[in-house]
Amino acid sequence: MEGSSVDGQTSVMDLPDDCLRFIFQWLDCGTDRESFGLTCHRWLDIQNLCRRSLQFQCSFTLLTRSSLSQPIIDIRSFHVSRLLTRFQHLNWLSLSGCTELPDLGLNQLQNYGSKLQTLYLDCCFQITDNGLSMIATDCSSLTSISLYRCNVTDVGLETLANTCSTLMRVNLSYCLHISDCGLRALSQGCSQLTAVRISSCRSVTGIGFNGCSPTLAYIDAESCQLGPEGIIGIVSGGGLEFLNVSGMSLTLNGGGLAAIGTGYATRLKTLNLRMCRNVGDESIVAIAKGCPLLEEWNLSLCHEVRFPGWASVGLSCNNLEKLHVNRCRNLCDRGLQALRDGCKQLLILYVNKKNNRVSLTAWELFKMYRGNVDIKDEEVMCIGPDWIAR
Numbered sequence: 001m002e003g004s005s006v007d008g009q010t011s012v013m014d015l016p017d018d019c020l021r022f023i024f025q026w027l028d029c030g031t032d033r034e035s036f037g038l039t040c041h042r043w044l045d046i047q048n049l050c051r052r053s054l055q056f057q058c059s060f061t062l063l064t065r066s067s068l069s070q071p072i073i074d075i076r077s078f079h080v081s082r083l084l085t086r087f088q089h090l091n092w093l094s095l096s097g098c099t100e101l102p103d104l105g106l107n108q109l110q111n112y113g114s115k116l117q118t119l120y121l122d123c124c125f126q127i128t129d130n131g132l133s134m135i136a137t138d139c140s141s142l143t144s145i146s147l148y149r150c151n152v153t154d155v156g157l158e159t160l161a162n163t164c165s166t167l168m169r170v171n172l173s174y175c176l177h178i179s180d181c182g183l184r185a186l187s188q189g190c191s192q193l194t195a196v197r198i199s200s201c202r203s204v205t206g207i208g209f210n211g212c213s214p215t216l217a218y219i220d221a222e223s224c225q226l227g228p229e230g231i232i233g234i235v236s237g238g239g240l241e242f243l244n245v246s247g248m249s250l251t252l253n254g255g256g257l258a259a260i261g262t263g264y265a266t267r268l269k270t271l272n273l274r275m276c277r278n279v280g281d282e283s284i285v286a287i288a289k290g291c292p293l294l295e296e297w298n299l300s301l302c303h304e305v306r307f308p309g310w311a312s313v314g315l316s317c318n319n320l321e322k323l324h325v326n327r328c329r330n331l332c333d334r335g336l337q338a339l340r341d342g343c344k345q346l347l348i349l350y351v352n353k354k355n356n357r358v359s360l361t362a363w364e365l366f367k368m369y370r371g372n373v374d375i376k377d378e379e380v381m382c383i384g385p386d387w388i389a390r
Helices: 017-025 030-036 041-050 077-086 129-138 154-163 180-189 228-235 281-290 307-316 333-341 360-369
Strands: 053-055 092-094 118-120 144-146 169-171 195-197 218-220 242-244 270-272 296-298 322-324 348-350 374-376
Touching: 129 154, 154 180, 180 195, 281 307, 307 333, 333 360, 360 374
Parallel strands: 053 092, 092 118, 118 144, 144 169, 169 195, 195 218, 218 242, 242 270, 270 296, 296 322, 322 348, 348 374
Antiparallel strands: none
């Protein structure tokens, strides 16, 4: 073998590149993987070719204590260009936190973006529809993209949907220029869509989801201006398992959320209605009856839920394991008794015991009859699975 030593023995340096790549891929320790390329230029090239993910210290995609203590580097276009040239086979890339990165900083994706499957651009404030067009053209294999707080519009979203038909997970939270038109293009153009986040997209009413794919199982629409027709659109696919409409605007009052329980959300397992202050018993009764698989339901700060609503939860939610009733002003002794006598699978009840309408006697009776239920005097803001895990 070429490069063998005088005595006829060979060393690891004589191994072909294929063998070295195989060895590198079996290294479990991150330190070992990072040290691999320090051996020589040849091993560094192999390390570069084998690298599949990349993020910068300014990224908050995977924050660690050590990363927070490091000085922040202002990432520019030439940084991205050099790194994409060096790591040519990435399938996961986070540029999150690169606040000054312009659209032109994505130019190198035309050469090395074809294998990219996951892309984070959170807080890339300079990325616009032009940058999204580059991504759509150069990264046709994308399955996940996060555009949190990017300055993109419906035009860019439509371009993305027309080209990246394999998209499954999209984060549009705080994209203030997105409307139902862009969501319609996304839901119609991406038939494999499973998760969408549109938190605080104030121009979205939800009707853009009308006729969405049954694969769509996760929608986070916190603090959106949803209307009754929008709620129908959100559940229209029939495959929804997680829905967050917490902090919803006042455009939906009383029974405005009843559409969730009309038969399209029978697979729903997690529902967050936290701070939906005006949701009433009509909606609660419809949801409790129409969503038999519910396992976790956040009703914290739902002040208009009264005894008929609590009674329906106790009677119909037979699979409910976690219930949040923090600071619900109209939870009373009778309502607590309804929950006590029903909800046979309940394991955890999140509640603030300072509720003046629930007596100490009612709480003691609950504990006596339902000793298996863990009563937690704490308030949980976020519930359910992570969107990217869908």
